[in-house]
């Protein structure tokens with residue numbers, strides 16, 4: 001049978017694959033439930049354990065819909081994730097498998113970026129009383145700022161006075177009901193404080209609002225302007241919701257407002273045991289709500305494609321301990337070799353011994369052929385403190401340790417490298433260095449094509465696109481002729497943006513409508529490049545350093561979500577790191593679960609008694625014992641005893 005068929009899209013003819021003939025790409029085998037989801041034309045919720053291929057499933061589904069024309073041009077697919085790098089991973093996987101015309105109809109946003117793009121586009125339609133000015137900034141208030149705000153209030157006695165106001169937490173205020181078109185008299189203390197909070201944020205010298213406020217403004221715009229919802233519904237025929245377990249009630253409300261009752265086919269995927277955002281309001285009933293409201297059918301995936309048999313066994317043992325009736329995960333790699341030391345719990349007396357052992361271990365592994373990027377050091381909290389403690393030991397051994405949370409001019413390294421414009425600039429530098437390959441050229445083409453409005457079926461348009469790319473590469477080459485350390489990185493970065501043309505770039509990528517955010521990104525990129533240039537003799541070394549190639553990663557468990565590494569070392573398994581364990585056992589156990597399930601081949605846990613004991617997290621230690629993870633005691637000097 002002919003695998004291709006033709007669809008008239010109004011302006012040109014396109015070849016599509018017959019849905020019955022479509023096969024997954026890149027040697028991916030889909031289990032039955034996964035295949036049903038990939039090809040589904042009805043709403044589905046997918047619950048599956050770590051490494052089940054949830055993200056991969058969404059990427060395959062996007063490719064299926066685009067290649068078969070079931071997402072019919074000019075309609076688009078909207079994918080919503082929680083982290084910037086998760087959104088980028090999804091986008092990259094689709095881009096690498098589809099022609100630019102198809103991939104450019106796949107919009108991958110974080111939830112925050114989706115809400116912000118709605119607000120920025122339709123700001124004028126937000127209710128008057130809570131509408132920020134166009135140049136509003138993003139606010140991340142800390143506890144002290146919130147308490148200072150509460151202290152400055154004079155709440156009405158009839159609503160409970162100062163004591164009642166001061167008992168309120170910020171996230172209760174932020175999650176308080178939908179925003180009305182007009183603000184009437186506050187019915188209770190929560191509403192009164194909420195109104196004061198809006199006033200406070202909007203009347204700062206430069207108005208600043210939180211992402212929760214942005215979410216609620218976007219919700220209000222959709223609620224009060226049915227035309228905006230209609231536009232969204234015309235635009236998107238399919239909607240993907242990744243890491244759905246971490247969705248909050250307001251985020252769910254926004255999703256519902258945008259797509260409930262529409263023809264968009266919804267797919268929500270997640271893992272209830274990886275729910276680690278309850279503190280931020282993640283709803284424990286979210287899958288049940290979704291299935292009820294969107295009439296979605298639940299599918300369960302059983303395989304784990306990531307980890308070897310030993311790690312899957314630990315995952316299963318843990319899950320059984322937590323939930324005796326839980327369905328066991330099946331290891332898709334059951335026939336692969338498993339290292340003898342696939343999992344251990346290393347215990348030290350001091351922090352220095354712990355740090356030295358970790359650095360020694362990685363040094364030996366690198367000497368035996370492993371790459372630094374195979375390793376991730378995960379910590380529960382405070383990656384910056386862990387960096388201070390570990391870095392000297394890595395420097396001594398000439399190994400680069402990259403703290404993904406380190407801020408460069410206000411942007412965390414991990415965020416910076418997940419950004420589209422940053423990757424575009426780096427892509428052009430690679431092209432200028434003569435690096436070839438679809439993985440570099442394709443995203444560049446897709447973005448510049450979107451900026452120029454390229455019709456990929458038109459030879460004239462494609463020629464114009466190639467010419468523009470050539471000009472930008474020529475511009476970059478003028479800089480890459482000098483050694484990185486002698487280059488003005490700010491001039492290079494700004495020059496590339498100018499050559500791309502800033503205005504259309506920012507029109508295509510709505511997240512850059514916020515001028516301050518855009519400028520900050522460019523500053524962060526040029527500062528980071530300048531920093532890396534100090535130790536790079538040539539441009540390739542520089543770009544590798546910026547992208548983190550040849551570096552050991554250090555990050556918090558939260559930032560490791562969705563990622564995977566050959567060897568994971570969870571540093572600091574003690575009660576001080578899990579300080580809220582006794583109050584939030586479920587969430588903290590889930591965080592522990594997320595950490596260990598990032599490992600493909602080996603996972604180690606370390607504890608230094610100097611940093612903390614384990615009495616208050618005994619249950620976590622017992623979970624490791626029940627999974628037969630050996631405890632290795634290191635006496636002074638680093639030798640196991």
Ligand SMILES: Nc1ncnc2c1ncn2[C@@H]1O[C@H](COP(=O)(O)OP(=O)(O)OP(=O)(O)O)[C@@H](O)[C@H]1O
Nearest residue numbers: 028029030050051052053054055056305306562563
């Ligand atoms: N069907 C499949 N066949 C082979 N490999 C797969 C398949 N699905 C996923 N993989 C691989 O398994 C790994 C885990 O996939 P993915 O990240 O999509 O899982 P996930 O369910 O989203 O994981 P988590 O929730 O733990 O972050 C990746 O390396 C991916 O390439």
